[in-house]
């Protein structure tokens with residue numbers, strides 16, 4: 001699995017009474033839709049690139065054989081939506097905050113694993 005650079009903004013959420021839990025929101029656009037996931041076992045972040053014309057289903061099947069490069073679990077059973085779920089201090093949290101995917105200020109380039 002290849003690592004690739006993507007543009008994100010870093011946000012801080014309050015989750016389960018814990019302040020300042022960091023989460024990255026990917027900057028989509030320019031003909032691509034990006035969807036982010038994390039491994040629920042270790043928190044490794046993954047990006048799926050969805051080309052507008054392609055159906056979303058085709059990529060899901062491709063992931064089946066892949067295992068997490070960080071902790072080695074099978075990804076098909078362990079990928080969860082991110083940052084709707086955030087792995088923080090060795091625990092997976094459900095992030096119920098509203099996630100702003102429209103406004104991007106102060107972005108940064110982060111290298112993460114690309115699923116395709």
Ligand SMILES: [Zn+2]
Nearest residue numbers: 039042068071
């Ligand atoms: Zn993992």
